[in-house]
Each structure stands twice: as structure tokens, then as C-alpha cells.
Amino acid sequence: MAIKQLSSIEPGLEATACLLCGGDLATPVLHGPDYFMHVAGQYALVRCGRCGLVYQNPRPALGQIGRYYPQHYGSYGSAQQGLKARRGLMAAVIRRGQTARSRLLDARVPPVAGRARRLLDIGCASGLFLETMQRLPGWQVEGVELDQATAQATSARLGVPVFAGPFEQAAFQCGSFDAITLWDVLEHLHEPLSSLRSIRRLLRPGGVLFVRVPDSASYVARLCGRFWSGYDLPRHMVAFTPHTLAQMLGAAGFSQVLARYPSGSYLAALHSLRFAMDAGLPPPVAASIHRTLLHPLARAAVWLPQQLADLALGGSNIEVMVA
Numbered sequence: 001m002a003i004k005q006l007s008s009i010e011p012g013l014e015a016t017a018c019l020l021c022g023g024d025l026a027t028p029v030l031h032g033p034d035y036f037m038h039v040a041g042q043y044a045l046v047r048c049g050r051c052g053l054v055y056q057n058p059r060p061a062l063g064q065i066g067r068y069y070p071q072h073y074g075s076y077g078s079a080q081q082g083l084k085a086r087r088g089l090m091a092a093v094i095r096r097g098q099t100a101r102s103r104l105l106d107a108r109v110p111p112v113a114g115r116a117r118r119l120l121d122i123g124c125a126s127g128l129f130l131e132t133m134q135r136l137p138g139w140q141v142e143g144v145e146l147d148q149a150t151a152q153a154t155s156a157r158l159g160v161p162v163f164a165g166p167f168e169q170a171a172f173q174c175g176s177f178d179a180i181t182l183w184d185v186l187e188h189l190h191e192p193l194s195s196l197r198s199i200r201r202l203l204r205p206g207g208v209l210f211v212r213v214p215d216s217a218s219y220v221a222r223l224c225g226r227f228w229s230g231y232d233l234p235r236h237m238v239a240f241t242p243h244t245l246a247q248m249l250g251a252a253g254f255s256q257v258l259a260r261y262p263s264g265s266y267l268a269a270l271h272s273l274r275f276a277m278d279a280g281l282p283p284p285v286a287a288s289i290h291r292t293l294l295h296p297l298a299r300a301a302v303w304l305p306q307q308l309a310d311l312a313l314g315g316s317n318i319e320v321m322v323a
């Protein structure tokens with residue numbers, strides 16, 4: 001018998017079977033409000049009794065998903081991936097990560113005689129990664145972005161094609177990409193396994209997928225509990241661990257693990273702490289502490305310990321390149 005965590009399903013939410021194995025036996029993991037965007041409601045994660053995947057159930061129906069992404073949601077995306085126009089430590093940290101990822105990808109996808117290597121970044125947002133890859137010789141890049149205005153702006157800024165909409169609706173040829181990247185995208189998808197299978201069809205034989213998702217088995221997630229920013233209910237449909245991500249990638253036909261990159265504990269800890277303070281402290285006190293934590297000196301003080309923690313303990317994200 002399927003165990004429901006919430007006593008009733010709220011309007012706009014739908015029940016779902018496991019997004020990995022299709023099973024419908026699940027046990028509650030946690031439930032709570034939308035700590036980040038404050039969309040009204042209670043949301044829940046369950047663990048599949050058959051394969052162990054932790055997924056949101058019930059979850060926003062696909063047709064209702066827009067109401068869970070307020071206009072200012074992009075600010076989180078830009079904090080994670082953008083900040084191009086901003087100076088300072090955070091922008092430098094993010095650029096350093098993007099450069100490291102681009103070099104890993106460049107090293108793992110050997111040049112092809114007679115043509116440029118083709119990269120598709122799905123969920124490219126403001127195009128920071130596309131821009132980083134553009135600087136490397138021998139790459140032809142393009143993007144996919146759900147938000148039409150962002151897609152147009154990124155395409156105009158970089159002079160590269162950016163398809164606006166779900167990637168399955170673009171007329172990409174099978175086997176036409178050498179590399180596909182998914183930064184903070186897979187956990188948002190309603191049918192992640194089916195999407196991964198489609199992505200694999202777009203890759204040429206031997207082409208690589210580089211994917212980043214929050215790691216719910218990470219030390220940051222365990223420290224922060226239900227306030228961990230990587231849960232981001234109700235927008236994240238899955239809370240992956242390295243094990244369940246590997247299972248899903250395997251089910252989609254990917255097998256060989258080529259590289260890993262640790263990241264993310266700094267931003268995850270900062271956001272999670274804010275969610276915990278918002279829930280437990282008077283608003284002026286929480287706001288004051290948050291301002292102090294965002295001060296450049298405070299950021300500088302925690303930067304090195306966080307970098308070391310990422311390296312030693314694996315960060316707050318799973319970043320894995322597979323073929």
C-alpha cells in the first residue's frame with residue numbers, strides 16, 4: 001500500500017509513482033513549506049520502497065508548474081550560474097568553477113578532425129557556461145532555455161542559437177552533439193529518466209553528458225536537515241544521492257563515469273542558514289544576521305574552509321560526467 005505523507009492532496013498537486021522504477025510503495029522522508037519562494041502549501045518527499053529514489057509526492061502538476069516559479073526565481077539561478085556583471089569574491093568563485101568544468105570537458109572530448117566539437121547546454125539561463133566554452137578553441141556551442149526572454153537575451157549576447165522551450169521540442173538531430181551539459185536542471189524535470197534517454201539519443205556514440213544536481217547525501221544536506229537549500233520544494237521533483245543518480249543514468253543507458261567535480265557547499269550553506277533563520281527567528285534578527293553573513297569580510301573568512309570542505313567532503317552537489 002502506498003503511504004501518503006500529506007493527509008490530503010492540495011489543489012494543483014498530483015500523485016506520482018517513482019520517477020525511476022515506477023513503483024508506488026513509498027515511505028515519508030520529510031515535509032515542509034516552500035522556504036525559498038514562499039508559495040503557499042505543504043510539500044513532501046518520499047522514498048521509493050523498491051529502488052530508494054527520494055522524490056516529491058504529491059508534486060505540482062506539469063500544467064500548474066508556472067505558479068511555483070515566481071518572476072524573481074531567476075535570482076537564485078543567477079546567483080548559481082550568472083553574476084557576470086558582478087565583481088567580487090562570489091563572481092570569482094563561480095567563474096573559477098566554470099573554467100574548471102570547461103577544461104574537464106575539453107580534456108574528455110578529443111578534437112574531431114575537420115569540424116568543431118558541438119556542445120548543447122540545456123537550461124543555459126544567462127549563458128555563463130556557454131560563454132566559458134566559447135573561449136576554448138574548437139567548440140561550437142548552443143543552448144536551450146525554457147524562459148523565452150532569457151533565451152533571446154542569451155542568444156543575442158553570445159551570438160549563438162538558443163532554443164526557447166523544452167529541448168524535446170527542438171529539431172535537434174540524433175547523434176549530433178559531442179557534449180551535453182545539465183546544470184541544476186535534472187531535478188526540476190517531471191520525467192527525468194525519459195529526458196535522460198532523449199539526451200542520450202542526441203549524443204554521438206562516445207559523446208559525454210556532464211550533469212550537476214544537489215546531493216542529498218552530502219554533509220551539507222545532513223547538517224542542514226529540512227532547511228537544506230538543495231531540496232527546494234516544490235520545484236525539485238527528485239532529491240538525488242550519488243547512488244540514485246548513478247542508477248538513473250544507468251537506466252538511461254549511460255555507464256562509464258569519466259570525471260567528478262566537487263562543488264556547492266558555500267551557496268548551499270548560506271541559503272539553508274537563511275531558511276532556518278527565517279523559520280526560527282524574529283524577521284529583523286534574521287535579516288540582520290543574514291546581512292552580516294553576506295558582508296564581504298564574512299564571505300572572505302568562510303571561503304577557504306568551504307573550498308577545503310568541498311574538496312575533502314564532496315561539496316553539496318554531485319557533478320558527474322558520463323558517457
Ligand SMILES: [Zn+2]
Pocket residue numbers: 018019020021022023048049050051052053
Ligand atoms: Zn523506485
